[in-house]
Amino acid sequence: MKITLAPSAVVADENGPPHFLTSFLVNDSLAIDAGSLGLVSLQDQAKIKHVFLSHSHIDHLATLPLFVENTFDPSRLPVTVHGNEHVIKCLQRDIFNDRLWPDFVSMSREGSSFLKLQTLTLGRTIVLEGLRITPVAVNHVVPTCGFIVDDGSAAVVIAGDTGPTEEIWQRANALPHLRAVFLEATFPNDMSELADVAKHLTPDLFAAEAAKVKDDVAIIAVHLKARHYSGIVEELRALGLPNLEIGRTGKTYEF
Numbered sequence: 710m711k712i713t714l715a716p717s718a719v720v721a722d723e724n725g726p727p728h729f730l731t732s733f734l735v736n737d738s739l740a741i742d743a744g745s746l747g748l749v750s751l752q753d754q755a756k757i758k759h760v761f762l763s764h765s766h767i768d769h770l771a772t773l774p775l776f777v778e779n780t781f782d783p784s785r786l787p788v789t790v791h792g793n794e795h796v797i798k799c800l801q802r803d804i805f806n807d808r809l810w811p812d813f814v815s816m817s818r819e820g821s822s823f824l825k826l827q828t829l830t831l832g833r834t835i836v837l838e839g840l841r842i843t844p845v846a847v848n849h850v851v852p853t854c855g856f857i858v859d860d861g862s863a864a865v866v867i868a869g870d871t872g873p874t875e876e877i878w879q880r881a882n883a884l885p886h887l888r889a890v891f892l893e894a895t896f897p898n899d900m901s902e903l904a905d906v907a908k909h910l911t912p913d914l915f916a917a918e919a920a921k922v923k924d925d926v927a928i929i930a931v932h933l934k935a936r937h938y939s940g941i942v943e944e945l946r947a948l949g950l951p952n953l954e955i956g957r958t959g960k961t962y963e964f
């Protein structure tokens with residue numbers, strides 16, 4: 710399985726390109742979140758057939774409207790956007806509403822097929838593009854799913870935005886071929902009060918979540934707030950976790 714963290718900045722600083730928006734490309738044809746999906750090459754966007762949204766926050770779906778327009782092709786099936794009930798409602802009410810962007814949802818019902826919306830059922834595995842994808846509820850300020858993605862030989866968790874959580878680790882640990890977890894580390898430790906309120910992780914909380922994952926699984930830190938990046942990295946490295954990696958945008962991970 711190939712997973713690429715889609716870049717979301719046009720210039721790099723000394724830490725590489727900052728990570729403002731979240732999108733994971735999985736094996737070319739599937740995306741998890743659409744924060745920066747509409748910024749990758751047109752050729753790469755055109756290959757995406759399914760988009761899974763973890764939740765409604767703008768850093769996870771900011772470029773979805775651009776992506777839908779960029780990939781519209783009347784000669785092929787429309788892209789399917791999967792999300793929990795809350796995300797699907799937000800897309801219809803707040804994005805594709807003929808104010809922020811054309812109502813591609815209604816237009817798709819009436820003829821021109823721009824996109825198909827599909828509501829996810831928590832815990833129910835979907836099989837497509839050679840992958841088994843299981844949405845699992847995690848702990849964030851709006852209804853949010855993490856995803857377990859399994860190609861039969863490797864399984865990976867993309868945990869989404871979350872504070873301390875349990876179910877996704879129980880499910881993932883039951884998989885014999887669990888290889889990696891992409892885990893958020895949004896705020897530095899001195900912002901732990903904000904992390905509690907916003908239901909995100911600090912490096913200390915990150916360590917507690919990583920300890921819930923069985924041994925020999927790569928733990929890849931993502932969703933580090935750009936303006937606190939160096940401090941968060943320093944605190945993560947100080948944890949001394951043997952399987953820790955700091956996620957790099959633009960990098961393709963293979964499992």
Ligand SMILES: [Zn+2]
Binds near residue numbers: 764766849870
């Ligand atoms: Zn969020």
Ligand SMILES: [Zn+2]
Binds near residue numbers: 731766768769870932
């Ligand atoms: Zn986020």
